[in-house]
Amino acid sequence: MDKKLNIIKEHESVVRSYVRNFPAVFTKAKGHKLWDEAGKEYIDFFSGAGALNYGHNDDHMKQKLVDYILDDGITHSLDMASTAKVDFIKKFQDVILKPRGLDYKIMFPGPTGTNTVESALKLARKVTGRTDIISFTGGFHGMTIGSLSVTGNSMKRKGAGIPLQNTVTMAYDNYVDDHDSLTYLERFLEDSGSGVAIPAAMIVETVQGEGGINAARFEWLKKLENICRRWGILLIIDDVQAGIGRTGTFFSFEAAGIKPDIVCLSKSLSGYGLPLSVTLIKPEHDIWQPGEHNGTFRGNNHAFITATASLDFWKDDSFEKEILEKSEIVREFLTNIVTEYPEIKGEVRGRGLMIGIASEVEGLAEKVAAAAFEKGLIMETAGPNDEVFKLFPALTIPKDDLKKGLEIIEESVKQLVKDPVTN
Incomplete structure (x- = not known):
């Protein structure tokens, strides 16, 4: 094992995860590429x-930040006024x-995704005077207690160490084939004997x-x-991961023609990997009362500076x-993979450049991701059983390099199908 990876193994908590899947010491990143210490x-x-x-390290954002x-x-101002903050607010508007x-007011709740979710849940309860929140199967909203309470993953929920209360989980779209999950949900709201009270809000990822x-x-x-409008329930869209262009539009809900009461944004909002959420x-x-929800x-x-610069991408369509265009390339490629390699029992899922293949073959997605890493491609898995290999290329990746990455995926799938025992 690399000496530096051994230092991590000896001294970093066993809670670490990504370093286990990507066992390399990275030294440089630019655009859609990374390099490790060996120069790979x-x-x-x-x-x-x-x-x-x-x-990584977009030149325009980097120069603005360096200057x-x-x-x-x-650098640090809590919620005092600064030129960087004012410029971001105006340009975002x-x-x-x-x-x-x-038409939204912009709240800065703290720098991470779970911070914005916590503030949304708290505000929904304050606005409505109700307690419960409806969330959906498969949802993930963060690792703090409130966010965990509306998260579906049982392993992550168990990590809370206490009962996670005042939430009800309902079926996400297509959770059960040929089942109208929202008719079922509304029946619960209508039935005084269902045990489900009218909630303060529903929180969902598109x-x-x-x-x-x-x-x-x-x-x-x-x-x-x-349904939310009919029952006076606030609709919260968690756009932490699906937003900022990942599904094709700045907000993931635009194509659906909806206007949520509250929207949670973080992750790529700063454009540069700096912590920022709204x-x-x-x-x-x-x-809110002034100071009723705050954070140091x-x-x-610094995140305001790069976030403001990143909005230049959105000045026109x-x-x-x-x-x-890139999304269509990826979807067509993945559809062909599922067709050409029926052994993987695959299904293409997702929208835009938030897409992947779910496999019914146990452990296959993890093996594909591991094989791809060996060949020089970094991607992760998703799903309750890590059954999906998940493609999140940079939105700015050149089409030729996008296709190179896709070729590595096909080589990895082909390798596993050809020799499943060895792999």
Whole structure:
């Protein structure tokens, strides 16, 4: 074992995970590539679990950040005003919200995805005066107690060490074949004997990342919004992983034609891998008392600088069109893999560049990811049993390199199908 990896093995907590799947010491990253200490080059189809949608070390963002640091710009400011914060808010309004006809107050709850989810749950309860939250099978919303309470994964829930209360889990779209999960949900709301109280909110991912790249149909999402409106329930969209262009549009819910009450954003919001999250709130629901929800690192000005620069990608629709073209390349490729290698018993899942193949063959997805890593491609698995190998290439990856990464996947699948015993 590499001496530096041995240091990690000896001294870092056993809770570590990604280093086990990607056993290399990385030294450099640029665009859609990483390099390890031995100089080996890797194509990155992981993108920081969705935190690096624009790739590594984008030149435009980097220069803005370096200039700001060298000019002694404010680094930490809690929620005091800074030029970096004001510039981000204005540009986010002008480039993202106004062109989409969206009216939201912007809350900075803390720097991570679970921070925005916690604030959304708390606010929904405050607005409605109700306690319960409805979440959905396969959902993943974070690792703090409130976020875990609306997360489906039993292993992660068990890690809380206490009962996770005041939540009800309902079936996500297509959880059971030929079953209308929302008719079932609404029946629970109507029936005074169901044991399900009218909740404060429903929280949902339009495409479930950790849950297995399950994509809800637009009509399902629209019907969910209608149910929420009918019953006075707030609709929270967790766009931490599916947002910021990952599914093709800035917000993953745009194509469904819905307007959530609260939206949770983080991961690629800073554009550079710096911690930043926001909670978007319809103005009528912004009823916080000053300081009622806060956090020391909600004023990450370095992240504001790169986030503002990243919005240049969205000044017109050319970037969306580029993502769509790449998405079609990937979907066509994965569909062909499923057809040409029936032994993997595969199913293409996802939307945009948040996509993968679920395999009924136990352990196959993990083996494909491991084989791909050996060949110079980084990607992870997802799903309750790691049954999906998950493609998250940088949205900015050139098409030729995108195809190179896809070729590595096919080589890995072919290798495993050809010699399943050895592999």
